[in-house]
Amino acid sequence: MRHAGPVVLGLDVGGSSVKHLLAPALASMDAPPTPLARGRHSTPKAAPVEGLSAIVDSLRGDADLERVVLSIPGLVDEAEGVVVRSTNIPSLDGRPLGAQLSAALGVPVDVINDGHAAAVAEASWGAGAGIDDVFVLALGTGIAGAHVAHGRVVPGAHGSAGELGHITIEPDGHVCSCGRRGCLETIIGAPALRRAWAEAGGAGGPEKLLAASSAGDAAAKAIVERASSALAEAILTLCALVDPGCIVIGGGLAQAPHELVTLAARYVGARASFHRVPPIVPATLGEWAGVNGTVLTALRRQHALV
């Protein structure tokens, strides 16, 4: 620790690991701050408050820690710092995590949703930097989205806006995890791609499917084209309802080769009518987007206090 002034700590608490990023408390918010420390720990699932407190204590050393912001996978009451429901870390359900950690650590602790954290970072410091209205989409096992306007997530009345994965694409399609039929997730989610690839005789997961498609395998190409077409339809709905100025696509399924995303972007362009189609670009912060979003949130709160 070579930094003499006050610091803030961001923690991205995932189902299996916790990433951290320590930064000067008054760093500029124009670009990601040079981290004073950055790393990864196992998620303390059984006793999360004690475990997370121990992680913070090990990181703060004798630094002047002014604020901690955590992101959590699940529904969060951000105003109250309460985890409403977390599928991946059930021991957090209903817990006033912000207040409990704040009492243990003696500094303000804010709790935010992990998808919101990643979206704010991509919109402000990543692929959407400089654009006022950004929709950030993460393609993986599930599909998460968030509309970031002027740097802030537009959360909706219950904090659950942005569920692009549950737009109906095929009214008579497969049953979705949500109970309805033909949601985007039933076509483009990682399990759906894995199943389609296995049915076509392919081996391995979605990464193998994407590699085979890039290599020219006809069956793989057909699956990717169907997925890209479904994503394009969902994006056209998004343009009609939300009208973003930029669409940033990240998550495991948007990694290089970006074929699935570039093909979807081409379909959107070809099928648009009145829609104002914005740039559709890959995310740039990768797996560090979430923890960058917690640090950005911490910096905003510190700057607001000065």
Added chain:
Amino acid sequence: MRHAGPVVLGLDVGGSSVKHLLAPALASMDAPPTPLARGRHSTPKAAPVEGLSAIVDSLRGDADLERVVLSIPGLVDEAEGVVVRSTNIPSLDGRPLGAQLSAALGVPVDVINDGHAAAVAEASWGAGAGIDDVFVLALGTGIAGAHVAHGRVVPGAHGSAGELGHITIEPDGHVCSCGRRGCLETIIGAPALRRAWAEAGGAGGPEKLLAASSAGDAAAKAIVERASSALAEAILTLCALVDPGCIVIGGGLAQAPHELVTLAARYVGARASFHRVPPIVPATLGEWAGVNGTVLTALRRQHALV
């Protein structure tokens, strides 16, 4: 004119008529002000600046007019007061209407979109009053929508968010005015209902169809059920993407009998999965919503100056 203090004037400029509402410039914004004057004129289509100036001059009399806000059917650059495109009043296309009227009248003139004006009024003074996140939907020949968060329209990057009428409901459905297939408008727009009713042997327009359905006519009921089902699907998409705290439905097709809307609300409740379904309620301001929105906008700008 019995009011001695300063006044503001709101004008709702439609394709055939202009509605006006004159109110005290510092009226409370908690509820619609008691109008000092309220009425209707023919729309001056050929020479809109001269015609609208004449209307304003006839209304202001010797009052201390401080501000005029107009709403226009079409795409408006609200920051600049420029009408980008107006299908119903083509003579306004590309015109810096705010600046031209302001020069003619000697007072500040703001120009806003008519759907936004009506939505802000319904959200703040009508059926959505007291709720932070309101989506206002107008069902008529076309279908217009706007998300109003904390009293302000969330416009999107190009001012064209809220186009619920162009959500795809039937991928292989009828061709829409927008050029795509199976949009909500191709099922529930007034021309679509008129066509379906004529094909079923019915006489008259959508009003007759709704009345026949209410009276128990089986063919009419089937058409209304299909329309309500399509509207329900669009509302579920809206809940997934925008997560409003209230959905207000107005426009000609939502008039009493409200069967189409109440049936759609029932379908939404029955089909929702993870969705947070908000109250779905009829609009309360009727055809005066738009002009109330212009007055509310004028009052906000006046209060911001004090």
